[in-house]
Amino acid sequence: MSSLEEVAEEIRLCRLCPLWRSRTNTVPGEGRRDAEVMVVGEGPGEEEDAQGRPFVGRSGRLLTEALEKAGLRREEVFITNVVKCRPPDNREPLPEERETCVSTYLYRQMAAVKPRMVILLGSVAVQTLLGKPSVSSVRGKAFEKDDVVYFCTYHPAAALYNPANKTTFFKDIEKAKQLLESLKAFKKQKTLDDA
Ligand code: SF4
Numbered sequence: 001m002s003s004l005e006e007v008a009e010e011i012r013l014c015r016l017c018p019l020w021r022s023r024t025n026t027v028p029g030e031g032r033r034d035a036e037v038m039v040v041g042e043g044p045g046e047e048e049d050a051q052g053r054p055f056v057g058r059s060g061r062l063l064t065e066a067l068e069k070a071g072l073r074r075e076e077v078f079i080t081n082v083v084k085c086r087p088p089d090n091r092e093p094l095p096e097e098r099e100t101c102v103s104t105y106l107y108r109q110m111a112a113v114k115p116r117m118v119i120l121l122g123s124v125a126v127q128t129l130l131g132k133p134s135v136s137s138v139r140g141k142a143f144e145k146d147d148v149v150y151f152c153t154y155h156p157a158a159a160l161y162n163p164a165n166k167t168t169f170f171k172d173i174e175k176a177k178q179l180l181e182s183l184k185a186f187k188k189q190k191t192l193d194d195a
Pocket residue numbers: 011014015016017018019020026083084085097100101104
């Protein structure tokens with residue numbers, strides 16, 4: 001199994017899909033290597049591309065605020081995206097670009113971190129990881145797949161300019177945290193029962 005550093009180094013040199021042409025820096029992701037929670041967005045924006053770090057612009061500040069309000073410090077989670085290179089003109093990554101990047105890198109990052117929960121931000125993440133048509137059909141819901149619990153909510157960019165979406169987004173992140181605590185309590189109880 002690859003380490004997060006090995007995956008990040010491969011990403012740095014990657015030209016597997018056309019998005020390498022529009023990047024300044026690759027954005028592999030950052031956070032705790034043994035995080036209980038992974039957060040997966042769509043792809044790097046302008047500031048993320050410039051800095052090589054995920055969610056550092058306005059959307060990122062909103063995400064950090066929502067996580068902290070729910071009791072999750074940003075440094076405690078691992079934050080990344082479906083694609084690791086910025087699409088030109090901030091367009092959505094194409095299905096083949098998403099598939100290439102997720103199958104080559106994101107699944108290996110997940111195997112390295114082994115999160116209890118993956119929070120999916122927005123339709124691109126929900127479509128790519130769960131095959132759902134859009135985030136609106138699954139927002140606020142959790143799904144278990146391959147022993148990982150996926151929780152779906154808006155991308156923070158959708159919450160930036162819409163107060164109703166922002167309220168919902170903050171509530172969803174709190175709900176995800178509560179679900180995480182329930183999962184941990186259930187696992188602890190099961191361990192005690194099995195002992
Ligand atoms: S988006 Fe992913 S697959 Fe495409 S070039 Fe960048 S790292 Fe490689």
